[in-house]
């Protein structure tokens with residue numbers, strides 16, 4: 001299980017202060033594997049800075065109180081040669097990595113000098129954070145203190161060159177955020193090496209809900225990894241020698257002993273690219289009802305929602321599902337398997353990575369007895385969780401199109417054929433509500449993530465992808481004349497499809513954008529956190545405030561399916 005971070009409230013009065021250090025460690029993913037070099041975040045006890053504590057892989061779990069700010073000093077003590085150096089060398093040899101998309105001719109932006117191989121930055125995923133603490137790619141910094149152009153830190157007098165101080169407002173709902181590496185062009189390699197962790201926001205008012213807690217509340221970080229024969233991590237996309245292996249909280253094929261009672265399982269898909277279609281399988285002879293074991297969804301990415309009774313769900317990278325699973329619904333001594341199965345959700349075409357090569361993920365071994373006088377948690381159907389109010393489009397609500405664009409000759413993907421490093425072209429009036437349309441004419445589904453905000457899934461609509469792609473190519477190669485820009489409405493092949501029950505009326509920060517469809521989300525209230533964290537000047541956002549959105553398949557985010565967008569003043 002992830003460890004918990006240790007805070008010091010005396011450093012910045014009014015905020016909890018933490019230090020975390022990125023380091024290389026050693027980690028055994030399975031008893032049959034030799035330990036592997038890994039990267040992780042090590043928690044530093046501010047009172048004993050010389051003895052950081054880490055698991056090796058992943059990072060400490062932050063558990064913070066809603067609206068009570070957190071300040072973290074992130075320190076980079078990673079080696080100066082990358083764990084997957086051969087991948088970086090490869091990319092550099094094959095320069096230019098940015099495919100020529102004409103016109104206008106975008107300048108090729110060198111990412112880092114050739115003698116720097118490791119750079120990092122930490123993003124709190126899903127948080128309501130000011131831009132200077134958001135961990136954008138251009139804020140990366142290296143172990144030796146090289147800074148990318150956009151490097152920022154709060155309280156500069158207290159940092160060394162290989163450090164950055166970020167402030168988190170925690171003005172979020174009670175929910176499970178996570179943090180992970182967001183380095184320019186390299187987040188996929190860095191997260192794969194282990195740079196990710198959990199960030200739980202708690203509301204004291206939740207205590208009255210009667211949810212399972214303590215050892216009965218279990219966060220599960222799902223990833224897939226491959227290994228060399230000696231047990232060391234192999235980077236899946238390049239080193240195809242091992243088998244895809246499910247890893248949960250850093251352990252391959254783990255099991256968890258559970259009691260016959262309700263558990264709260266807080267699931268994060270922290271895989272680079274894999275979607276999982278999950279259910280709880282149990283032998284029919286051991287189930288008290290028809291299997292698979294049903295469960296309740298009580299929350300998503302950004303917080304609680306009205307409970308929903310379910311049998312399975314599809315989780316894309318970066319999504320979170322907050323579940324209540326009742327292990328008293330099986331016979332004592334039963335084994336319940338969390339499995340990934342192929343399934344047929346025809347309305348989500350192009351989902352990569354679901355079964356069958358990884359089927360079993362982990363096992364829950366249901367004990368015979370129940371400790372502590374039984375289960376006194378609230379039955380899920382009786383939970384007092386408010387339904388999330390729908391965000392309704394207004395007549396003046398602006399629509400913004402984001403086309404997942406990949407020319408068939410080029411590897412690089414972009415939004416609207418504009419590389420990430422081009423300055424923001426999307427200016428959003430503060431406080432406004434917008435509908436964003438992710439137009440996906442290619443063959444894979446993508447999880448789309450927007451920083452800062454929560455949104456709702458409005459609907460999806462199938463399009464004639466081949467025709468759209470052809471006309472979009474024509475528009476680009478014909479000089480991007482406005483009159484040639486494809487009009488989306490001309491390509492619909494069916495009516496809008498409402499969101500699935502598990503994504504409807506939920507707080508989302510990541511949405512599945514299936515192949516050959518437009519996926520519509522509605523975002524209410526673009527407003528960045530403007531107040532300073534008391535005791536740290538200049539920690540609040542100023543307008544214009546630039547954030548980003550991107551595909552959360554990490555290899556796509558690096559290359560180049562990511563764009564900035566900017567909140568401007570109400571009368572700007």
Ligand code: C2O
Nearest residue numbers: 123125182318449
């Ligand atoms: Cu989880 Cu911009 O990322």
